[in-house]
């Protein structure tokens with residue numbers, strides 16, 4: 001396809017989603033979504049509850065098979081890759097983590113190395129280093145020897161992030177990664193993600209916190225009713241009009257008195 005050749009020619013293209021349709025049973029949940037996520041950047045998927053953010057991430061991750069559409073990353077057709085090859089490129093941290101895994105944290109993180117295990121026996125020589133580095137990066141090394149089921153929600157989220165980092169993906173998909181984190185941990189996570197983008201990782205993350213997305217994401221994609229309604233840089237895309245239409249709340253850009261950066265203030269004037 002011509003757009004994939006274009007992506008190759010540009011050297012290191014990001015994620016390109018075209019005409020994505022996802023059906024579950026007879027119900028169509030995503031109706032021809034199209035957007036790009038720049039390489040080496042954080043793109044936030046925004047939108048109200050039930051808009052389709054998780055469904056889109058699941059389709060990109062290969063958990064759901066799209067009914068139609070094209071998904072390319074780095075100029076490669078993701079849908080044409082074998083599962084193992086896709087898993088070496090794309091990692092996904094889902095929103096709800098199973099709570100009853102009867103295994104230790106380190107073993108959960110080791111699952112991220114599955115795509116690198118030699119097919120015909122032998123050992124994945126890169127595993128110990130990758131697992132240790134991922135535990136440290138996700139600030140999960142302090143509970144590496146504990147049972148996964150004994151962890152708090154925020155700790156579990158760090159472990160699932162560590163598992164995804166152990167996979168050494170070039171595209172990292174995150175579904176609401178901050179939802180169990182306290183305010184310091186949220187900002188710390190964004191710093192960590194920023195470190196990874198500066199080393200070339202492309203990150204696409206569903207976020208509910210519009211202010212956090214406005215401050216930290218390089219680009220935003222706004223989803224409503226299974227459709228992309230706007231996309232682009234946060235400052236120019238998240239207009240007060242768009243936010244009112246999509247979320248029904250009042251918004252205003254102002255200056256954050258703490259950071260000095262543009263800040264999105266939200267609320268209902270009468271509340």
Ligand SMILES: Nc1ncnc2c1ncn2[C@@H]1O[C@H](COP(=O)(O)OP(=O)(O)OP(=O)(O)O)[C@@H](O)[C@H]1O
Pocket residue numbers: 024027029047048049050051052053054055056
């Ligand atoms: N397996 C399913 N069968 C039927 N409907 C589904 C299924 N999975 C999701 N949906 C519906 O599809 C829509 C989109 O769901 P999705 O989880 O993608 O939304 P979301 O934007 O991630 O929402 P949230 O912000 O609440 O996590 C919702 O209306 C949801 O109820």
